[in-house]
Amino acid sequence: MPNLGDVFPDFTADSTSGPIKFHEWLGDSWGIFFSHPADYTPVCTTELGHVASIMPEFQKRGLKAIAISCNKVDDHKGWIKDIQDYSKLGDTWPYPIVADPNRELAVKLGMLDPAEKDKAGLPLTARAVFIIGPDKKLKLSLLYPATTGRNFTEILRVIDSLKLTAEKKVATPANWKQGERCMVLPTVKPDECSTLFPKGVNTVAMPSGKGYMRFTPQPD
Known part of the structure; x- marks a missing residue:
């Protein structure tokens, strides 16, 4: 599995939207790449349908979505019809699903779950x-077991934090949500605060006497 800060591996693969050259497809956008154990499986059906329903949330954040499952494109296309029906979606499908029938990408990206096996006994x-x-670099990775569906509300929250902290000298505290106060990075010197944070900085007194708990309204 790639490490944070690594350039995410480029790849070429077939998908429901035709051949994909990943770096070229991503372009200058942010992207979410998420994997699935297999087509026609229950948890994956709920996840893919939910992502399709919240695509406007990804799009307003300037983010592209792409999925991968270890089956062929024709299987994906048949499965999409089930997903659309289950999730009460329209006839269009808003993002590509990559085919990985030989599990080459799953192995390359370290996405196998050894505790869960398919009918053939493969992970x-x-x-x-x-x-x-x-910049094509990995900003965040999460790894859930095959049996646990993902929380895409949390993933959207994380994307908001990643984009904000990439542009401003702030961090986001526990349970932060868009629009809430942020924390000033420890690397920011006190004499820089008035310029960087015109909305003001509040320093919380700590028993240690160290002034590291500095809060500011979310920068614009």
Whole structure:
């Protein structure tokens, strides 16, 4: 599995939207790449349908979505009809699903779940989530077991934090949500605060006497 800060591996593969050259497809956008154990499986059906329903949330954040499952494109296309019906979606499908029938990408990206196996006894692909920046570098990775569906509300929250902290000298505290106060990075010197944070900085007194708990309204 790639490490944070690594350039995410480029690949060429077939998909429901035709051949994909990943870096070329991503372009200058942020991207979410998420994997699925197999087509026609229950948890994956709920996840793919939910992502399709919240695509406007990804799009307004300037983010492209792409999925992968270890089956052929024709299987994906048949499965999409089930997903659309289950999730009460329209006739259009808003993002590509990559084919990985030989599990080459699953192995390359370290996405196998050894505890869960398919009918042939092979390890299932885990539910990996990769967030990739416009510089093609990995910004976040999450790895769920095949049996646990992902929380895409949390993933959207994380994307908001990643984009904000990539542009501003802030961090986001526990349970932060868009619009809430942020924390000033420890690397920011006190004499820089008035310029960087015109909305003001509040320093919370700590028993240690160290002034590291600095809060500011979310920068614009």
